[in-house]
């Protein structure tokens with residue numbers, strides 16, 4: 001499989017490559033599949049942080065295309081982890097639908113990072129969807145471990161399938177989680193979030209914002225935070241997780 005030019009750039013940047021061995025597949029919902037892998041030394045080599053994501057290489061007619069997936073349930077001692085696939089029509093999603101134990105897949109690690117602000121945030125605002133839910137759960141775990149309930153989370157999660165809201169969100173009782181159906185190409189989510197994030201509800205200097213949904217929705221929410229509410233860019237961690 002010949003990798004695209006991105007493979008060459010990643011190599012120059014010092015990316016690390018690994019071969020993952022698929023050991024099983026589990027249906028969380030019909031549209032959310034968990035794939036278990038042996039890590040090929042990945043976890044001991046790169047270490048763990050919340051929201052850790054890797055680049056998987058999928059073959060399309062002999063050409064390698066990378067797609068980002070989040071590491072879940074990592075066990076560095078056993079050298080195993082899983083990945084949750086939100087299912088749609090796509091190269092990566094199709095692979096997850098049909099992959100069998102014994103299959104291998106190449107993975108590259110480069111560019112993943114996460115840190116809460118130095119001082120504990122007053123509140124953490126999160127916007128995501130099933131694709132970023134694995135990362136959100138790792139962020140909630142880290143919040144629970146490091147900050148306790150001192151920094152409550154308010155989260156909006158956009159969904160497209162009826163069963164999506166049944167997927168586990170590891171929130172605590174002081175958190176508020178709202179599932180929002182995807183409507184009008186994501187505008188419904190953006191409007192609900194922007195209406196809720198106002199100068200009265202948000203502290204531009206003390207709050208932390210983690211935004212990872214569809215790319216144009218992510219951009220619109222970040223623009224609101226920066227331009228309307230004047231939030232410093234260091235208090236915003238945002239990345240479009242997929243593109244409509």
Ligand SMILES: Cc1cc2nc3c(=O)[nH]c(=O)nc-3n(C[C@H](O)[C@H](O)[C@H](O)COP(=O)(O)OP(=O)(O)OC[C@H]3O[C@@H](n4cnc5c(N)ncnc54)[C@H](O)[C@@H]3O)c2cc1C
Nearest residue numbers: 053068069070085086088090091092093131241242243244
């Ligand atoms: C840092 C990072 C971590 C990520 N972690 C995860 C993860 O753990 N689990 C996960 O499921 N995804 C994750 N994603 C998102 C995933 O990389 C994208 O959804 C990717 O586009 C899927 O590739 P594909 O080949 O299946 O579809 P593509 O070939 O990219 O797209 C095919 C079609 O599917 C649509 N599409 C793509 N993704 C989605 C989606 N999520 N929902 C609805 N429609 C979609 C596109 O608009 C397009 O029409 C992550 C993304 C980033 C940036």
